[in-house]
Amino acid sequence: MAQEQKQPRKSSQEETATEEVVESDVAERKEMIDEDVDAILDEIDEVLESNAEDFVKSFIQKGGQ
């Protein structure tokens, strides 16, 4: 009987542990994605033409085919 009571407790402890691992995994992955987004946007910020409004306004083409 005592053993039977122990079993679920143990497994519920394990479950909590697993959940924690999964949660921290997700958090880590999200952090990595966020970092990746930050990295790419930082990189692109550096090469974007400086005055967006002027640049876009002066990009005028003649029609083609």
Next chain:
Amino acid sequence: MSVRRVMGTEVEYGISVQGQPAANPMVASSQIVNAYASSTAKARRARWDFEEESPLRDARGFDMARQIADPTQLTDEDLGLANVILTNGARLYVDHAHPEYSSPEVTTPLDVVRWEKAGEQVMLDASRMAAQVPGSAPIVLYKNNTDNKGASYGAHENYLMRRSTQFAEIVRHLTPFFVSRQVVTGAGRVGIGQDGRDTTPERGFQISQRSDYFEVEVGLETTLKRPIINTRDEPHADPAVYRRLHVILGDANLAEISIYLKAGTTALVLAMIEDGFIDRDLTVEGAVRTLRDVSHDPTLKHLVTLRDGRRLTAVQLQMEYLELARKHVEDRLGADADDQTLDVLARWESVLTRLERDPMECATELDWVAKLKLLQQYRDRDSLDWDDAKLHLIDLQYADVRPDKGLYHRLAGSGRIQRLLDDAAIEHAMHEPPTDTRAYFRGRCLDKYADSVAAASWDSVIFDLPGRESLQRVPTIDPLRGTEAHVGALIDRSDTAQALVAAITR
């Protein structure tokens, strides 16, 4: 039944002279072409031979009168604009107010990618060479299709087809495919409407660069009243046997997988049409309107209404074609299907399946999704509305051909967009022609006998030989002759053009 077919693409590049928005684009385009020609031409520069061109021939069986044609349609008049033939068999020239690169004829979708990407590098080199001319302002080139102020310029595809196929059948089966294929082939655009002025909130991005510029279902024009199916019938090959399907509604793609699937899936559908294999009517109600509606919905939920009353998303409509194409390949080729045909089918299916689940799953493969993902990240970080100039700038700069400034190049360079070819393969294709079409003969002649080639075109090479009064025209009317297998050894052992022409005409 396979993706193999004689094909080629033509891309008009957007052009801007830095610091001089009022600069004449025809002059700037000529500077680009001339700079490349002067730096690469070994000797005399061969001119383009216009003899066989007929831009007013209509696939429906008549010719448009020259007097009623818009001047922009008279593409066979030599206006003295820069126009050169490259050793890879391509044509580099000024078309209207844009520099244009027409790829050599190839036979597989991967080779379409190879020689189209080579064209981007040609344009990049050309702009660098033009910048070295003293006193010239830097010229920047963009592989896109619109200035978002009403002007659009094209990225055309050409597919050689059997003349015996009824043109009405092509129109019937190709129109629904073209209306829906943009979910795979779109390059993405910030702005709705021809002049980009429709700024309805949450409607700022659309899938295709070109879709808003199409106004009729079928027609001959390419610069006004643009048609979904263009009827220009100028095969540059034996007209009794072939027609050239001139496709004008595609976007200029940078992502290699977008280009690959555009050529590959279209080739599969054309094979089915030629074979009379499409057993169902997928006609779309209001094709022109539908083309825009599909483009305007990047969630891919828009329902297309078919004439038979069915309502499907554009992805589902593409799946109908995919299913037919699979059956067609299985039925006609079975275990003998070639690897590239199977690869196109597999990638097409994979992309459609993921687009249906969540378009963002294709962000490392397709231009429009990669662009939208980047824009969305900027919107999230900086809380930008769709009419913010920064988002328009990102759209434009995605297509900048410079590796340090172009955002496509930044994404591909850091592995965020997948590639099919490496830089070395593309570099090779800038100089070497395909080996399996007549482009091989053209390119090798330009490379080896530059001094003696007076002119060339898709279907001829014209020699000016010492001691001969008249020019010697060698017709190359069959796109699948003049290959390495046909003439490689002959060119190898002919030290001069005289020897080559003597051997050919003997």
